[in-house]
Amino acid sequence: MARLIIMGGGVSGHTAASFAKKWLGNEHEVVVVTPNSLWNWIPSNIFVGIGEMTKEDVTFPLAPVYKKAGIDYRQAKAVSVHPEGKTEDDTPFITIEYTGQGKEGQAEELTYDYLINATGPKLNFDATPGLGDGKGHLGEHTVSVCTADHAVHASLELKALAEKMKAGEKKRILVGLGHGMCTCQGAAFEYIFNVDHYLKQEGVRDKATITYISNEYELGDFGVGGMHIKSGGYVTSGKVFAESLYTERGIRWITRAHVNKVEADKVHYETLDGEMHEEAYDFAMLIPPFAGAGLTATAKDGSDMSSVIFAPNTMMKVDADYESGARGFENWSPNDWPSTLQNPTYKNIFAVGIAFAPPHFISKPMSSPNGTAINPTPPRTGMPSAMMGKAVAASICDMIKGVSDTPTHTANMAEMGAACVASTGKGLLNGTAVSMTMYPVVPDYNKYEYGRDLNGTFGTIGLAGHWVKLLLHYGFIWKAKLKPGWTLIPE
Amino acid sequence: MKHIEQYEQSGYTPVSGKFTLFLRNCVIWQIIQFAWINLKMTILIVKSHH
Structure with a gap:
């Protein structure tokens, strides 16, 4: 019997665990180690953040789902990886520290035959002074929609703000990215439109100025270098598409910005030209930068070997070309990106989603004359991360069953697409959405004139996208609960 | 306005x-758009799995 351990129970980890257990059956063991007791459909946190959904609408307890599936669930955080085992025993293992199940604070060693790192991001609020509380958590000045609890807090703050506006006060709302090296622009993009929608519903939109602040070079970059779509007889940049959306909603935007300090009523930011600015606010939702989960690796003799399997940001090294970053933006290639997501040193270790270390940015690296890096980091959430989870699970199952000694499936971001639906409203007829797809995520200018397949890259606005978003919400929660037919819902 | x-x-x-x-x-x-978006996304998903 082989044991597969998956560290992390988010979109990629849960997908990997679910499929691995289905394919391996009871002959082998699948263990999930995650510090959370609830699974969270993170894309719908946006709706929680304006009070249109509750925390219960976007989360569910993991324990009963894993019990039904036969997956060994440990509510614990992974602390360290020991890929060579101990002096007296070569069996690799990880150390965990329980956060629930009545064993809070207890440490344990879990041996493995195969290991998937799906730990997701550490929300690095403290990277920007004032954005965090100095202890790694969200600070007191701004709100976030990165977790369901954060989103509940955001909705309460927004509701209180709306009440003041109903009393005649004018308010300044700031939504965007809280650091020059953030990813996940899509979340801020969707939240700002939902705030606009909420304030219109409350009848106080005219009392608010709404501003978007981003580290993107232009609107529509999204950390993937932007995209081109066919529209009205033109092949046009997504920048035009995005700016149109903001203009139609009366939302002002600030781009090329690194927020370097957050205070109670204003943010300080530096722009690519090196100038320093301030933006006052009464309500701010700022996404933090992401970092690795902070795992360490230990050698057989007890020495630290984290640099062997982790990049400096503690994201895990996989089969990417990590030398390619130094070759410069003009020389980057789709081949730089990992395919099997297998660690090059320890072939029984894989990493998926945010947990794998990308070889370089997708957007062009830029910095101000002061040396401040201001550009989005590559997005690896949502649809691509689920695809990675499934592909890695398939490879490992084939390796366990003896079908192959090497990974049999790939999930290369230069060969996969992504869909993003930014929706406002919850009702069937009173919502609207921006639906976008791109193929591939990492542009390939040797293969496609505009970097991507124009037939697979498109954007449209309307009620239909809103229906798609609702379908995704209910469909993916159904799938994640492993209810009948869950395998038929594609990731 | x-x-x-x-x-x-x-x-x-x-x-x-x-x-x-x-x-x-x-x-x-x-x-019609709903059907079109779903078709586009389905093609995208099929092309993305390797």
Whole structure:
């Protein structure tokens, strides 16, 4: 019997665990180690953040789902990886520290035959002074929609703000990215439109100025270098598409910005030209930068070997070309990106989603004359991360069953697409959405004139996208609960 | 209602005309769009799995 351990129970980890257990059956063991007791459909946190959904609408307890599936669930955080085992025993293992199940604070060693790192991001609020509380958590000045609890807090703050506006006060709302090296622009993009929608519903939109602040070079970059779509007889940049959306909603935007300090009523930011600015606010939702989960690796003799399997940001090294970053933006290639997501040193270790270390940015690296890096980091959430989870699970199952000694499936971001639906409203007829797809995520200018397949890259606005978003919400929660037919819902 | 401000950001961006705005909420047109978006996404998913 082989044991597969998956560290992390988010979109990629849960997908990997679910499929691995289905394919391996009871002959082998699948263990999930995650510090959370609830699974969270993170894309719908946006709706929680304006009070249109509750925390219960976007989360569910993991324990009963894993019990039904036969997956060994440990509510614990992974602390360290020991890929060579101990002096007296070569069996690799990880150390965990329980956060629930009545064993809070207890440490344990879990041996493995195969290991998937799906730990997701550490929300690095403290990277920007004032954005965090100095202890790694969200600070007191701004709100976030990165977790369901954060989103509940955001909705309460927004509701209180709306009440003041109903009393005649004018308010300044700031939504965007809280650091020059953030990813996940899509979340801020969707939240700002939902705030606009909420304030219109409350009848106080005219009392608010709404501003978007981003580290993107232009609107529509999204950390993937932007995209081109066919529209009205033109092949046009997504920048035009995005700016149109903001203009139609009366939302002002600030781009090329690194927020370097957050205070109670204003943010300080530096722009690519090196100038320093301030933006006052009464309500701010700022996404933090992401970092690795902070795992360490230990050698057989007890020495630290984290640099062997982790990049400096503690994201895990996989089969990417990590030398390619130094070759410069003009020389980057789709081949730089990992395919099997297998660690090059320890072939029984894989990493998926945010947990794998990308070889370089997708957007062009830029910095101000002061040396401040201001550009989005590559997005690896949502649809691509689920695809990675499934592909890695398939490879490992084939390796366990003896079908192959090497990974049999790939999930290369230069060969996969992504869909993003930014929706406002919850009702069937009173919502609207921006639906976008791109193929591939990492542009390939040797293969496609505009970097991507124009037939697979498109954007449209309307009620239909809103229906798609609702379908995704209910469909993916159904799938994640492993209810009948869950395998038929594609990731 | 004034949609743009000259010499401001909004003065240089395209905005939707009345017919486009109508289509965004026209249920019949959006049902067709719904099918189209789902087809596009399905093709995308099929092409992405390796």
